[in-house]
Amino acid sequence: DVKVTQSSRYLVKRTGEKVFLECVQDMDHENMFWYRQDPGLGLRLIYFSYDVKMKEKGDIPEGYSVSREKKERFSLILESASTNQTSMYLCASSFPAAGQGEQYFGPGTRLTVT
Amino acid sequence: GESVGLHLPTLSVQEGDNSIINCAYSNSASDYFIWYKQESGKGPQFIIDIRSNMDKRQGQRVTVLLNKTVKHLSLQIAATQPGDSAVYFCAEPPPNTGNQFYFGTGTSLTVIP
Numbered sequence: 001d002v003k004v005t006q007s008s009r010y011l012v013k014r015t016g017e018k019v020f021l022e023c024v025q026d027m028d029h030e031n032m033f034w035y036r037q038d039p040g041l042g043l044r045l046i047y048f049s050y051d052v053k054m055k056e057k058g059d060i061p062e063g064y065s066v067s068r069e070k071k072e073r074f075s076l077i078l079e080s081a082s083t084n085q086t087s088m089y090l091c092a093s094s095f096p097a098a099g100q101g102e103q104y105f106g107p108g109t110r111l112t113v114t
Numbered sequence: 115g116e117s118v119g120l121h122l123p124t125l126s127v128q129e130g131d132n133s134i135i136n137c138a139y140s141n142s143a144s145d146y147f148i149w150y151k152q153e154s155g156k157g158p159q160f161i162i163d164i165r166s167n168m169d170k171r172q173g174q175r176v177t178v179l180l181n182k183t184v185k186h187l188s189l190q191i192a193a194t195q196p197g198d199s200a201v202y203f204c205a206e207p208p209p210n211t212g213n214q215f216y217f218g219t220g221t222s223l224t225v226i227p
Contacts, residue, residue, distance in 0.1 A: 040219060102160040103215065105159070
């Protein structure tokens with residue numbers, strides 16, 4: 001079975017802190033994604049990566065950065081956390097298949113910024 | 115712009131009844147759709163997909179119908195069970211974007227025992 005793991009299920013951070021969210025997948029997938037999920041807004045794409053050291057902005061990249069040093073690991077970084085970044089963060093991975101192919105999701109990290 | 119939306123944010127059904135969850139899309143060029151299920155405290159999980167050259171696809175207790183004329187998808191769950199209680203999303207890839215997907219806001223299905 002494909003497994004996507006995220007480093008924390010719950011995190012509480014203070015405003016201004018630098019926050020790292022880690023995601024690891026074990027299926028040798030080229031594609032990896034970070035979403036945030038908020039009530040009434042669904043899943044919104046923050047950043048994605050199609051290869052090691054490659055990254056592309058999604059729909060809402062402001063306030064975030066990412067790192068992909070190894071194929072299996074995709075990190076989301078909040079440079080200076082703010083209260084409006086309180087959300088559920090979901091990581092996903094998939095094989096490359098232009099416009100098709102399911103994404104496998106991790107369990108999510110619920111981040112609270114106080 | 116493109117959008118993927120759901121008609122109802124919540125749906126309650128009696129155990130054993132059939133459930134129908136709807137999804138509208140605006141991009142007539144979309145040729146692939148996926149339904150995901152998200153249980154409380156978990157990430158979304160793939161349920162079923164359908165390509166635009168099909169009108170219907172069946173899985174285990176689930177059927178997806180695609181009406182390209184009105185740009186509408188539906189997910190039908192037969193004999194709904196308590197374990198079907200979850201949020202259901204439809205997703206479509208925007209054109210020419212590789213593996214990105216647009217996700218709808220989701221419909222929360224509650225199964226009443």
